[in-house]
Amino acid sequence: MSARRKTPSTPSTPHTYTEPILNGTPTPSSTNMRNNPPRTPASALFPTRLETLLISLYPGTLLLGSIFSTLSPTTRHAPYSATLQSHPPDFAPSYFAQKRNIFNVFFVKQGWAWTTAALVLFLLTHPSLGPPMRPVLTPRRVRAVLRYLLVTLWWAGVTQWFFGAPLIDRGFLLTGGQCELIKDPGAREEMSNTREYVTAAGCKLVGGQWKGGYDISGHVFLLTLGSALLWFEILPAVSRAEGLRDGRRVVMSDGKVRTAASEAQRESHGVEGEAEEGPGLGMKVALGVMGMMWWMLLMTAAFFHTWFEKWTALVVAFTGLWAVYFLPRAVPAMRAIVGMPGV
Ligand SMILES: CCCCCCCCCCCCCCCC(=O)SCCNC(=O)CCNC(=O)[C@H](O)C(C)(C)COP(=O)(O)O
Ligand SMILES: Nc1ncnc2c1ncn2[C@@H]1O[C@H](COP(=O)(O)O)[C@@H](OP(=O)(O)O)[C@H]1O
Secondary structure: OOOEOOOOOOOOOOOOOOOOOOOOOOOOOHHHHHHOOOOOHHHHHOOOHHHHHHHHHHHHHHHHHHHHHHHOHHHHHOOOEOOOOEOOHHHOOOHHHOOOOHHHHHOHHHHHHHHHHHHHHHHHHOOOOOOOOOOOOOHHHHHHHHHHHHHHHHHHHHHOOOOOOOHHHHHHHHOOOEEEOOOOHHHHHOHHHHOOOOOHHHHHHOOOEEEOOOOOOHHHHHHHHHHHHHHHHHHHHHHHHOOEOOOOEEEOOOOOEEEHHHHOOOOOOHHHHHHHHOOHHHHHHHHHHHHHHHHHHHHHHHHOOOHHHHHHHHHHHHHHHHHHHOHHHHOHHHHHHHOOOOO
16 A cells, blocks of 8 residues: 555646546556456455554554553552542542543543544545535535444444443443442432433433443543544545555455555546645644544553453444445445545
8 A cells, every 4th residue: 555656647627626436437547457456355355554554553552551551650550440440530640641631621522523523624625525615515525424424323322322321331231330329328228220320421420430340441432433534534635645556445346356546536636736735724633633532542541441441442443443444345335325535
């Protein structure tokens, strides 16, 4: 994926948007076919080298945070509360180890709103998706919104609501956790009622302690899901601007494996126009949001939750991302609906 290639010098018409034909007759360039010999259909499901590098940033960050918390004497010696899933506030070894730190309250706790805003701005401003700053519904924008909505469903199901309690809370209850009402003596006497508080949010609202179960990290889940969604959406634009080859493979309806580039007919102005115009506001904001998310992921890795709770959250986030960003590469019918970024 990372092999650099001089972009072909096609005549360009600045700000003229032409939608490529999706699933139409492929027009593979001879260069692409030479550089990317067809492989087995399964190879369409593998990430490219650049994607592998990006994906490995996530386990790498969790590892870095764990190494830091093990090596730092202040963090290692600070008491840890499994119920709070953090160091008690009086013993927090850093500003970022406090739940009430401003980045947690205004950024992570509203993390899906930030992801949504960054994506919408990117979709509205980047010339590869449609006429910049004009709310025209081009097929590329519509498909990007569809992918976003699918990932949003996954975020909502895991953290907010899944026909009742969200999946994280259901997992917690299934593994023996419950809401212990410690602050209200009257309610404590009726412990059978405590089972009624089946969500972490509801439990905390009535002054209870959400205790005893296996609680995957909502922060690791959200920060991974949100930032990787933004990565996958903007990556084709970044690699085009950098003149990188698109090594993604797709299975065509006849079962043959081709490069994603062969499925996309480039927009008339796309390649050179984007490179000349630079990243643009939407991409800069998305990169800023992703940078913040990376930092907060590192802080969560260093100061919160157990090792296992963080790694499972990573797996749950990537399960949803894989279904939306990788599975369609091997399933033409799915790709015809949700498409692929940049195609
Ligand atoms: C031409 C361009 C067209 C663009 C069209 C755009 C279409 C947009 C569709 C709109 C869909 C609406 C979805 C809105 C989603 C939100 O933004 S919801 C509000 C924000 N809420 C959050 O961000 C909450 C995030 N927080 C959490 O998930 C949890 O708090 C946590 C971080 C997981 C942690 O949980 P705790 O247990 O509290 O620690
Ligand atoms: N990077 C971070 N900064 C501050 N607080 C964090 C954090 N990561 C996790 N937490 C806090 O740790 C608890 C468990 O988080 P999660 O399960 O979402 O990963 C949550 O506490 P509260 O629920 O009391 O706010 C959350 O706010």
